[in-house]
Amino acid sequence: MASPFTTGLSDDYKRWRDKKLLHYPERLEDLVVEIADPKSPTTAEKNEIFSRIKRANMAIYTGPTGTDQDMSIPVEMMRSLGPVDYDINPEANPNGVTSLTPRDHSEGSTFDYIPYSNKPINWHTDGYYNGPDKTVKSLILHCVSQASNGGENKLLDHEIAFILLMDENPEYIQALMDINAMTIPARIENGKVMRADSPGPVFMTSRNDSALHMRYTHRTRSIIWSDTATGSASALRRILEADSPYIFTGLLQPGWGLACNNVLHTREPFSGDEIRLLYRIRYFDYIPHLLE
Numbered sequence: 352m353a354s355p356f357t358t359g360l361s362d363d364y365k366r367w368r369d370k371k372l373l374h375y376p377e378r379l380e381d382l383v384v385e386i387a388d389p390k391s392p393t394t395a396e397k398n399e400i401f402s403r404i405k406r407a408n409m410a411i412y413t414g415p416t417g418t419d420q421d422m423s424i425p426v427e428m429m430r431s432l433g434p435v436d437y438d439i440n441p442e443a444n445p446n447g448v449t450s451l452t453p454r455d456h457s458e459g460s461t462f463d464y465i466p467y468s469n470k471p472i473n474w475h476t477d478g479y480y481n482g483p484d485k486t487v488k489s490l491i492l493h494c495v496s497q498a499s500n501g502g503e504n505k506l507l508d509h510e511i512a513f514i515l516l517m518d519e520n521p522e523y524i525q526a527l528m529d530i531n532a533m534t535i536p537a538r539i540e541n542g543k544v545m546r547a548d549s550p551g552p553v554f555m556t557s558r559n560d561s562a563l564h565m566r567y568t569h570r571t572r573s574i575i576w577s578d579t580a581t582g583s584a585s586a587l588r589r590i591l592e593a594d595s596p597y598i599f600t601g602l603l604q605p606g607w608g609l610a611c612n613n614v615l616h617t618r619e620p621f622s623g624d625e626i627r628l629l630y631r632i633r634y635f636d637y638i639p640h641l642l643e
């Protein structure tokens with residue numbers, strides 16, 4: 352079968368789309384898998400996760416570890432699912448685990464980043480500012496403790512975003528696959544280039560066109576859209592801001608986690624006395640997901 356991602360509104364695309372939509376989960380609960388020991392899931396439990404990854408590129412596991420702060424829980428969970436090539440960012444421990452929790456902003460400029468606050472984060476995929484050699488293919492978010500109010504994640508499978516755009520106008524997809532569709536301008540601090548301009552497509556394929564990756568941020572500030580991609584970006588914006596049966600909203604509970612192939616997601620704002628703590632690990636390889 353030719354790739355459904357690179358052949359426009361072809362019969363291969365339509366067959367893949369119809370099958371995908373036929374089997375697509377209807378409710379958030381359909382993504383949930385109960386795991387007895389997240390550090391060592393059984394084959395049957397892993398298969399339950401893989402079947403959800405295959406259908407929706409994401410699964411939510413519910414485990415019994417509650418507020419246990421053991422960072423090896425998400426490490427072992429993902430290791431058991433396949434990804435091994437993890438990202439180490441400046442805030443991560445040697446196993447790639449980053450603690451996402453509000454921090455004292457007086458500690459330094461690093462902590463002014465929104466992920467370390469209680470502010471909302473709009474639609475994005477992780478690592479959208481990375482170059483093409485460092486695309487984040489999968490990630491895990493493991494919840495240790497949740498805020499008193501808020502902190503939900505909205506979730507949308509990026510393959511569904513692809514379908515909604517393709518069915519509206521195949522030219523949207525063509526424009527968003529252009530290598531200069533979206534540029535994240537360089538980050539310059541005190542006259543020094545901390546990160547160079549990062550141009551790239553929104554949708555790209557890998558593994559011989561059998562897998563789709565998305566690079567996106569809903570931010571409007573400091574994003575440069577190419578002239579040909581501007582209309583497509585507006586269409587995508589409209590899709591993400593509309594009510595949709597494909598968009599799920601979930602609140603991870605202590606001991607639960609989201610394992611996904613870098614689907615589109617948000618973080619809603621949160622507040623209250625409880626300290627929200629999530630562990631995140633990003634990977635440069637996928638949780639297995641084969642096209643059929």
Ligand SMILES: [Fe+2]
Nearest residue numbers: 475476477616
């Ligand atoms: Fe994220």
